[in-house]
Amino acid sequence: MNDEVAQQVVPRTRYHALFVVAILTGSFLLFLVQPMVARMALPRLGGAPAVWNSAMLVYQALLLGGYAYAHWLGRVPVRMQAGIHLAVLAVAAMWLPIGLTAMELPADAEPAFWVPWLFGASIGPLFFAISAQAPLLQRWYSVASGGRDPYALYAASNVGSFGGLIAYPLLVEPGLALRGQSLLWTIGYALVFLLVAGCATLLPRRVGGEPHVAHHSPAPGAGRVLHWVLLAFVPSGLMLATTTFLTTDIVAMPMLWVLPLGLYLLSFSFAFREGEALPAALTRIAPVLLLMFGSVLIAGDQQLAYVNALIGLLLLFLVAVALHSCMYRLRPAPDRLTGFYLAMSVGGALGGVFSGLIAPIVFDWTYEYPLLILAAGMLMPQAFLFDPIARLWRGSAQLLRIKTLAATLAIAVPLYLGLFNPGGLLGPMHEQVAFVGIAAIGLFSVGRRIPYLVALAGGLFLFGGYRAIETSLSGDRTRSYFGVYTVTDMPRERRLAHGTTLHGIQLKGARSRLPTTYYVPGSGVGQAMLAAPQLYGPAARIGVVGLGTGTLACYARPGQHWRFYEIDPAMVDLSRDSGKFSFLRQCAPQAEIIVGDARLRLAQTLPASLDLLALDAFSSDAVPMHLMTTEAFTTYARVLAPDGLLLVHISNRFLALSPVVAAAAARGGWHAARLVYTPSAPEKRDEAAISDWIALSRDPATLARLTGGQWQPLTPQRSFTPWTDDYASVVPVMRALNPSLADD
Known part of the structure; x- marks a missing residue:
C-alpha cells in the first residue's frame, strides 16, 4: 500500500468496534424477523408444515440473493459500494413498518405458491438488504484496516444471529404484541442504517489497485469451491435433520427447534475466530464422539429420551465446529471474501432443501440423519489418537x-x-x-x-x-411433512406411532369398534359424544378437528352428520384409504373429511352448522398456536349453534394449556368445565390413557346437562394474558419454566 493510502487507514480503536456492532445488529435483525413474520402469517395461511417449508425457501433464496449482491458489489470501488448499499437500504425502508401485505388470498391458497409470494412481497426487500450486511461489511473492514483479516468478524455475525433467534421466543414474543414487535424491528433497522453509514465514513477515499474487479489473489479452482459447498451443506442439513429426528423419534418438546439452530450458529463463532486452539481441540474429538454416539442415537431409546436429545445436540455442535473450522482454514484472501460466503450460502441452502423438503418426500423415515452423519465422518479432519x-x-x-x-x-x-x-x-x-x-x-x-x-x-x-x-x-411406515407414522400389528391390537409417540390403538376382533386411549367413554370427549343424542337429538351435527386413526368415529349414531378436519393427507390414507385402521369404515363410512388447516376451513363453513366440535389437533405435544387464540375461538363460536358444545383436548407433557383456554373462554363469553380422566383399575393401560379435556358452551344450561361429578369449573387466571393473533407466547405455560404449573 502506498503512503497516500496508508495515511487514510483508520486507527483500529475507531473502526473495529463500529464494524462489529454493525454486523452484529444486522444479523440480530435478520434472525428476529424470521419467526416474527411466520407468526404473523399463521392466521392467514394456517399451520401446515408446507407454510414453514415455503417460508424457509424464501429466507434461503433471499439470503443467497443478498450474498450474491454483496459479491457483485465487489466489482466497484468501496466508496461507490457504500453509496449503492445505503441507497438499497433507503429504498427497502419503504416496506417499513414490517408486516404482511394486505393482499387477499384465495380460499384454497396453495402454500407452495402463495407463501413465497406473500413473504417476498412483505419482507423481501428488507431481508435482502440486511442479509448482505455480514459479507459486505467484512470486506469494508479489510479495506478500512489496511488489509487485516476480516473473517473473525463472521463470529460477531453469528453471535447476533443467535441472539435474535433466542430473543424472539424468550423476550420479544412474551413481552410485545406483533405491532410492538414490528415497531421494535423498525427502530433496529434505522439503527443499522446509521451504523452502516458510520462504517462507510471510515472507508478510505482511494484504495490501491482499484477498480476492485482486479483481484490480487489467485481465483479458487472448481474443486475448492465444491469443497466449500460440501462443508457448508452437511452442517446445515444436519441441523434440520437433528431437529426432525429429535422431535419425531426422541422427544417432541416445544421450542426444541431453537436449540439445534442456535448451536449451528454458535459453531461459526467458535470456528471463525482468531486462535485455533479451541476449534482444533473440538475437531480432534469430533470423530471419536461421532463414532461412539452417532449410531447409539438412532436407536431411539425412550427411557433415555432426554439424554439422547443432549447427545444429538452435542454431535451437531461438534460436527458443525469441525466442518466450519475446516472451511475457515481453507478460506481465500480477503479480496475473494464475498465469493467464499456466496459458496457457503449455496451449500447452506442446499442442505436446508435436502433435509427440509426433499427428505420428507423421498424417505419414509429420517434416513437423512444417518446419511449426514456418514457424510460428516467423510468430510471432517482426522488425526490418529495416539x-x-x-x-x-x-x-x-x-x-x-x-x-x-x-x-x-x-x-x-x-x-x-x-x-x-x-x-x-x-x-x-x-x-x-x-x-x-x-x-x-x-x-x-x-x-x-x-x-x-x-x-x-x-x-x-x-x-x-x-x-x-x-x-x-x-410397507408399515409412511412419512409426510408432519412426521413419521409407523403401524405395528400385535396379536390383539394395531398401533399407530408418530415418531416414537403412541398416536392411536385399535383393538382386533369383536372389540374393534371400541374407542381407546384418550377417547374412551369415561373421558371428557367420550362423555360428550355419548350425551350428543340427548342434547341435540338423533340428527346431531358433529365436527372433529384432527382425524388421527378415526377413533372418535365409533361414537357415531345413525342419522348423525359427522365431519372431520385433517391437515395431513397421510392420516386420511392411514385411517380410511389404505384400510390400516377401520374405525371410519366400520362406524362412520359416510363421514365427510375436509383436508387442510382446520381454522381456515372452519372459516369457510356456514354459521351454526355444527352442534358439537371436538378440537384434538395437537400432534405429539406440539401446539398449533393459531388454533388457541381468541380469534380462533370466535371462529368456533360462529360455526357452532347457540347451544353448541366445544371440547378441547389439552393433554400435554410440557405445556399447561388450561390457562390459555380459560382466558379465551372468559373473553369470548363461554362457560367452561374441565375433566382430567384417569383410567380405573380394570382398564388396561394400553387401551385407556389419562386425558385432560375442557368442555365449553355459550349456553350454561347445555354445559350443566353434560358436566357434573368429576367435572370441575374452569376459572381464568387474572395474571394470564389471553392468546390472540397479535400476541401469544408459550413461555408462561411451560411447565419446566413455571414449577407452579407442574401439577396443572
Whole structure:
C-alpha cells in the first residue's frame, strides 16, 4: 500500500468496534424477523408444515440473493459500494413498518405458491438488504484496516444471529404484541442504517489497485469451491435433520427447534475466530464422539429420551465446529471474501432443501440423519489418537492397503454376530457387545478414512439402521411433512406411532369398534359424544378437528352428520384409504373429511352448522398456536349453534394449556368445565390413557346437562394474558419454566 493510502487507514480503536456492532445488529435483525413474520402469517395461511417449508425457501433464496449482491458489489470501488448499499437500504425502508401485505388470498391458497409470494412481497426487500450486511461489511473492514483479516468478524455475525433467534421466543414474543414487535424491528433497522453509514465514513477515499474487479489473489479452482459447498451443506442439513429426528423419534418438546439452530450458529463463532486452539481441540474429538454416539442415537431409546436429545445436540455442535473450522482454514484472501460466503450460502441452502423438503418426500423415515452423519465422518479432519496407533499405520502404500482391507473386513465379524447372534453366542445384549467390537476397530482407525467410515456405517446399521430398513420394506411406515407414522400389528391390537409417540390403538376382533386411549367413554370427549343424542337429538351435527386413526368415529349414531378436519393427507390414507385402521369404515363410512388447516376451513363453513366440535389437533405435544387464540375461538363460536358444545383436548407433557383456554373462554363469553380422566383399575393401560379435556358452551344450561361429578369449573387466571393473533407466547405455560404449573 502506498503512503497516500496508508495515511487514510483508520486507527483500529475507531473502526473495529463500529464494524462489529454493525454486523452484529444486522444479523440480530435478520434472525428476529424470521419467526416474527411466520407468526404473523399463521392466521392467514394456517399451520401446515408446507407454510414453514415455503417460508424457509424464501429466507434461503433471499439470503443467497443478498450474498450474491454483496459479491457483485465487489466489482466497484468501496466508496461507490457504500453509496449503492445505503441507497438499497433507503429504498427497502419503504416496506417499513414490517408486516404482511394486505393482499387477499384465495380460499384454497396453495402454500407452495402463495407463501413465497406473500413473504417476498412483505419482507423481501428488507431481508435482502440486511442479509448482505455480514459479507459486505467484512470486506469494508479489510479495506478500512489496511488489509487485516476480516473473517473473525463472521463470529460477531453469528453471535447476533443467535441472539435474535433466542430473543424472539424468550423476550420479544412474551413481552410485545406483533405491532410492538414490528415497531421494535423498525427502530433496529434505522439503527443499522446509521451504523452502516458510520462504517462507510471510515472507508478510505482511494484504495490501491482499484477498480476492485482486479483481484490480487489467485481465483479458487472448481474443486475448492465444491469443497466449500460440501462443508457448508452437511452442517446445515444436519441441523434440520437433528431437529426432525429429535422431535419425531426422541422427544417432541416445544421450542426444541431453537436449540439445534442456535448451536449451528454458535459453531461459526467458535470456528471463525482468531486462535485455533479451541476449534482444533473440538475437531480432534469430533470423530471419536461421532463414532461412539452417532449410531447409539438412532436407536431411539425412550427411557433415555432426554439424554439422547443432549447427545444429538452435542454431535451437531461438534460436527458443525469441525466442518466450519475446516472451511475457515481453507478460506481465500480477503479480496475473494464475498465469493467464499456466496459458496457457503449455496451449500447452506442446499442442505436446508435436502433435509427440509426433499427428505420428507423421498424417505419414509429420517434416513437423512444417518446419511449426514456418514457424510460428516467423510468430510471432517482426522488425526490418529495416539502415536503408537500412528506408528502401526505406517508403511509402504501396498502395506497400508493391506492394513486398511484387514481393518475393514474385521468389522464384518462383530456386525454379523450383533445382527444374528448365532447360538446366543453374545448373550441377550448381543447388539451392545457387538458394538463394542466395532467401536474398538473404529477408534483404532481414526486417522484412516475408509475403515473409520466402515465402522461408523456398521454402528449405524447395527443400532436401528437395519430395523428401519426392514420396516420400510414391510410397507408399515409412511412419512409426510408432519412426521413419521409407523403401524405395528400385535396379536390383539394395531398401533399407530408418530415418531416414537403412541398416536392411536385399535383393538382386533369383536372389540374393534371400541374407542381407546384418550377417547374412551369415561373421558371428557367420550362423555360428550355419548350425551350428543340427548342434547341435540338423533340428527346431531358433529365436527372433529384432527382425524388421527378415526377413533372418535365409533361414537357415531345413525342419522348423525359427522365431519372431520385433517391437515395431513397421510392420516386420511392411514385411517380410511389404505384400510390400516377401520374405525371410519366400520362406524362412520359416510363421514365427510375436509383436508387442510382446520381454522381456515372452519372459516369457510356456514354459521351454526355444527352442534358439537371436538378440537384434538395437537400432534405429539406440539401446539398449533393459531388454533388457541381468541380469534380462533370466535371462529368456533360462529360455526357452532347457540347451544353448541366445544371440547378441547389439552393433554400435554410440557405445556399447561388450561390457562390459555380459560382466558379465551372468559373473553369470548363461554362457560367452561374441565375433566382430567384417569383410567380405573380394570382398564388396561394400553387401551385407556389419562386425558385432560375442557368442555365449553355459550349456553350454561347445555354445559350443566353434560358436566357434573368429576367435572370441575374452569376459572381464568387474572395474571394470564389471553392468546390472540397479535400476541401469544408459550413461555408462561411451560411447565419446566413455571414449577407452579407442574401439577396443572
